[in-house]
Amino acid sequence: MEAKQSSSALFDVFLRLRPSNALDRERFLDVEQLGQGYAPTHITIRPPADDKRKRAIEKFAFTRVFEEHAGQRELFERTGAVNLLEGVLGAKGREGRDGLLATLGVTGSGKSHTVLGSRSQRGLLQLTLDLLFQHTGPRLVDIDTSLTAFQSLCAADVAESQLFSAATFLDSLYADNCAPSRGATPAPRGATPARGATPALETSFLSAPRRNAPRMSNLPTYPPIDDLLVDVDDTAEYALVVSMYEVHNDRIFDLLSSPTSVPGRTQQQKPRRALLFKSTEQSPDRKVVAGLKKVVCSDLEEALLVLETGLQERRVAGTGSNAASSRSHGFFCIEVKKRHRGSIPGPWSSSTLTIVDLAGSERARTAKTAGATLAEAGKINESLMYLGQCMQMQSDNATATTPNLVPYRQCKLTELLFSNSFAHHPPGQAASKAPQKAIMVVTADPLGDFNATSQILRYSALAREVTVPRIPSVTSTIQAGPTTRSYFSGSGRTTPSALNEELEHALQEVARLREELEVTQFKLEEETHRRLATEVSWKVAESRIEEVEAEVREEVWAEMEEKMALEQKRWRAARDAEMDAQEEHLDRKVEILTRGITIWEDEEADKENIEHVGLEDGRMEELEDENVKLRERLATMERENEGMRSPSKKIRTLKTRKWTGSGMGLEDV
Ligand SMILES: Nc1ncnc2c1ncn2[C@@H]1O[C@H](COP(=O)(O)OP(=O)(O)OP(=O)(O)O)[C@@H](O)[C@H]1O
DSSP, X not given: OOOOOOTTOSEEEEEEEOOOSOTXXXXXXXXXXXXXXXXXXXXXXXXXXXXXXXXXXEEEEXXXXXXXXXXXXXXXXXXXXXXXXHHHHOSTTSOOOOEEEEEEEBTTSSHHHHHHBOSSSBOHHHHHHHHXXXXXXXXXXXXTTOHHHHHHHHHHOOSOOEEEEHHHHHHHHHXXXXXXXXXXXXXXXXXXXXXXXXXXXXXXXXXXXXOOOOOGGGSOOOSOOTTOOOOOOTTEEEEEEEEEEEEETTEEEESSSOOOOOTTOOGGGSOOOEEEEEOOSSOTTSOEEETOEEEEESSHHHHHHHHHHHHHHSOEEOOSSOTTEEOSEEEEEEEEEEEEOSSSOOOOEEEEEEEEEOOOBOOHXXXXXXXXXXXXXXXXHHHHHHHHHHHHHHHHHTTOSSOOOOOGGXXXXXXXXXXXXXXXXXXXXXXXXXXXOEEEEEEEOTTSOHHHHHHHHHHHSSEEEEEOOOOOOOHHHHHHSSOHHHHHHHTSXXXXXXXXXXXXXXXXHHHHHHHHHHHHHHHHHHHHHHHHHHHHHHHXXXXXXXXXXXXXXXXXXXXXXXXXXXXXXXXXXXXXXXXXXXXXXXXXXXXXXXXHHHHHHHHHHHHHHHHHHHHHHTOHHHHHHHHHHHHHXXXXXXXXXXXXXXXXXXXXXXXHSOOOSSSOSGGGO
């Protein structure tokens, strides 16, 4: 069986076996040894002897299998984590590329041990941070003294994040208890961020409760990795930014956000604000977890203290399978910011190494969970089932001529893990900015839960084969004989040893047929499982279609309403303008009318005045008499005047007038 090591597969898949305590249990998993100097790549699982379902033996292939004795450093070196880190740092003069390292397995199989280590050993995350700071240390930009460097980092952030220096972050949390980091107040306090990022002082932790600071002396330093080398671009300067979040019940929560705690409330009751995974204005072509708190760390000590702080927030509970079982999928992000070093530094580029500690799948019966923890387990199992589907499809795609669509939108976990791998990149950018091939470490306990382990191995392995030990067939011999009865009697061999031999053959054939039946049953079971999974996908797709339809309806409705409101506004404005014009017109008319009325009113007033004056003084009649007299006098004077005028004078008067018409001009007199 060949492992599908296609270059287009998204993952290299490693299997890590954990040393088991349950020595009273039967071992169901064996590693296939390839000989001296060869690393094992195949394992076989056999159902337990008391397995009622009589399942077949299965064989799985991985990129490499790490047996129980493999330590943290061996894993770190041999999984290619160092190369992944180099890819994130980017070659000389080039931008880095995102990287992903994740652990997957049944609850209690050693995922958290692999990623986060234990009291005595460091995990892959701490080893990565150590290696990173060892090699970038001299090239790290000093944000504690350079305000402009911090401001430029804030400005370059595309995820609407709040950036802090580690000193500010840690001091504000632990200042009363101890000074875990350098005590000095960093220069970037009060720095003004650009483009949506928030500087250190804008959000204060002062209202947050004080808690006990993690102590560096309590943190393990084993295994050492001082001799490991990483290529670093010596023409660049770097900044390392740490952020952490968890996916709990399909929602994303910041692990570095100080809890908005209310006294007396437990961790479960603390109200936490879920974050969105979305494209932002500055990141239109890829999704980011928006609004995270991010901490710029200057050395390993700061980064480890920030990490420990975030881990205190992570959801953990004791179950029947694990005393400290992760109840959420933990995401630990190390952002490597890089820019060309010089008198005028270049713009920051950014690439992220994400290390994921997935929650483990579990069976309620084994884990003995109830209530909220049981509900959490349901969500965990559901998200892992979707993850399994995505992994299977992406690995099928690697060899298929017509690749399937990977259904990564089914839950937050798969969206976070896959959406940027399948995001559409503009031509030319895809090759350089596409994420690197990810590392998946599958953890398993060879003495643990057979059913849960085999399920995880089925969808994570690079290849799988169902094996049945072949027994020489005597069916043809049986079929060739006349009947079963005559077979025994008709062979002519009636001696007890001959009959025994034939009986032996017949029994072997029965065993073989039973095993074939088992394989068929197994295949049937698997097909049923596939069908169920497809049905689930179908339902999810249907509900997604409904969701999208509702979204589109809402969008169209909102657009319509907006347009209607606009039209209404326009119509109202036009109506108001027309009413104004009409009113103005009316006003003018009224004004003209008013003026007329005033004149009329004045004449009336005069009359009234006259009447008023006449009545008052008793002179009205007197004046009228006088008036009559004056008129008579005037008439007399006119008559006298007529009489005095001679005819020659009349003619002279007529002659002096200019003639303008055809007649004699006498008609004008
Ligand atoms: N390779 C290993 N070497 C030594 N101890 C191990 C190893 N793997 C796991 N353990 C121990 O087994 C216990 C359970 O491991 P761990 O918590 O890592 O499991 P897990 O897979 O993360 O479980 P869950 O999914 O419930 O969180 C821990 O006490 C851990 O220290």
